[in-house]
Amino acid sequence: MKHGAGGKWYMNARNYSYELADEYNMKEYLEEQWKNMETLFIRKIMGFSSIGLGYKMQMPLIGRFLRSNAEKMIHSEKPGRNPVRADGHFGQVIPLEDAQHILGNLAAEPIIKNYCVCRWMQRGVKDAVCINFGCLSQIIPKLTRYIPVDEKWQLDREEAIAALETQNKKGYVASVWFQPVPYINAICSCESPECGGLRLRNDFGLRTVLKGEYLMTVNRDNCQGCKACVRMCQFGALRYLPSINKVIINHDKCFGCGVCRHACKNDALQLVPRESVPGQARNF
Amino acid sequence: MGKTKIKIDYKKCGPDGKMDPRECRKCLNVCDPAVFLMHPTLEEHPDPYNPEKWVVTPVWPDVCTSCGKCVSSCPVEAIKVSPGESLYKMRMHG
Numbered sequence: 384m385k386h387g388a389g390g391k392w393y394m395n396a397r398n399y400s401y402e403l404a405d406e407y408n409m410k411e412y413l414e415e416q417w418k419n420m421e422t423l424f425i426r427k428i429m430g431f432s433s434i435g436l437g438y439k440m441q442m443p444l445i446g447r448f449l450r451s452n453a454e455k456m457i458h459s460e461k462p463g464r465n466p467v468r469a470d471g472h473f474g475q476v477i478p479l480e481d482a483q484h485i486l487g488n489l490a491a492e493p494i495i496k497n498y499c500v501c502r503w504m505q506r507g508v509k510d511a512v513c514i515n516f517g518c519l520s521q522i523i524p525k526l527t528r529y530i531p532v533d534e535k536w537q538l539d540r541e542e543a544i545a546a547l548e549t550q551n552k553k554g555y556v557a558s559v560w561f562q563p564v565p566y567i568n569a570i571c572s573c574e575s576p577e578c579g580g581l582r583l584r585n586d587f588g589l590r591t592v593l594k595g596e597y598l599m600t601v602n603r604d605n606c607q608g609c610k611a612c613v614r615m616c617q618f619g620a621l622r623y624l625p626s627i628n629k630v631i632i633n634h635d636k637c638f639g640c641g642v643c644r645h646a647c648k649n650d651a652l653q654l655v656p657r658e659s660v661p662g663q664a665r666n667f
Numbered sequence: 668m669g670k671t672k673i674k675i676d677y678k679k680c681g682p683d684g685k686m687d688p689r690e691c692r693k694c695l696n697v698c699d700p701a702v703f704l705m706h707p708t709l710e711e712h713p714d715p716y717n718p719e720k721w722v723v724t725p726v727w728p729d730v731c732t733s734c735g736k737c738v739s740s741c742p743v744e745a746i747k748v749s750p751g752e753s754l755y756k757m758r759m760h761g
Contacts, residue, residue, distance in 0.1 A: 418715050424706075425724055435726075437730060438754065503705070505701045505704055506695050506696060507705065508696070582701070586730055586754065
């Protein structure tokens with residue numbers, strides 16, 4: 384896998400450029416992908432739709448075939464990728480600081496915020512939290528259902544940075560997206576389970592959303608057992624133990640999004656580089 | 668125990684029924700595990716950017732816990748759930 388296997392690929396300025404978008408004909412891909420986004424899981428791909436995908440992947444031989452093909456599609460860097468199947472469309476969780484660096488320095492203008500597609504189609508809610516940029520932000524306005532009403536949606540860099548901070552502090556997880564790899568044009572603010580990417584990752588074990596380059600650690604001396612952080616976690620990685628009056632963390636579940644920090648008043652949560660925790664170094 | 672089966676009667680909900688799911692959205696909202704997906708129909712739409720015919724599909728029955736909230740919240744009684752074994756139960760006991 385060339386991209387998304389660590390090394391902060393999302394800090395590479397070229398991955399955001401119009402030059403790259405033109406070279407790969409990304410505009411054409413994105414038009415088709417976004418026209419068909421909500422039917423992605425309904426369409427048959429090689430004879431199978433994603434309906435009941437979890438059940439299908441439990442089947443002995445077919446399950447393994449489906450899983451390996453889905454992984455190939457999600458991470459495909461081959462020419463001739465199919466936008467209707469969203470080939471090469473995957474993301475990675477990032478902490479607020481990295482997301483703000485991207486919006487301040489790397490994202491290609493114009494920058495817009497629009498209603499989250501996943502939340503609309505899976506929770507029936509219109510929530511203007513998806514920040515899109517580069518040539519994608521010229522395509523989404525054609526899909527009028529995703530353009531916020533009575534809310535400023537064309538943002539400058541400062542407004543985008545502020546919007547993301549508000550969303551992150553509410554409890555949404557920031558994630559950066561390839562569509563398709565290696566072109567980056569979105570920072571989402573996700574919640575689980577209705578995020579399409581997190582559904583496939585957390586419930587079915589497909590690598591649509593990679594874990595972050597960081598991990599959260601709990602400082603036992605500073606933790607006062609107030610439990611405020613527990614309700615922030617979208618991944619069920621934090622738990623409060625009455626016996627020791629402390630919060631514990633499951634590093635296998637932690638995506639390193641950093642959202643729980645916003646609730647801690649005692650400086651007990653610290654984000655550390657993933658590679659500094661031996662068993663988690665390559666666990667994306 | 669078999670798989671959980673969820674059926675939607677499209678004569679009641681959808682472009683041919685009396686309810687447009689985009690107006691209702693109740694099943695989407697009440698479902699904790701987000702089993703349902705609202706999407707344009709697969710037919711050709713006059714304006715492909717802004718499709719006008721939408722339906723709800725129970726796309727992830729494997730994470731349904733058979734709580735029945737969707738059935739009781741549906742104003743046109745379009746949803747039927749036959750409880751089965753969720754993916755979680757299968758992994759724990761299978």
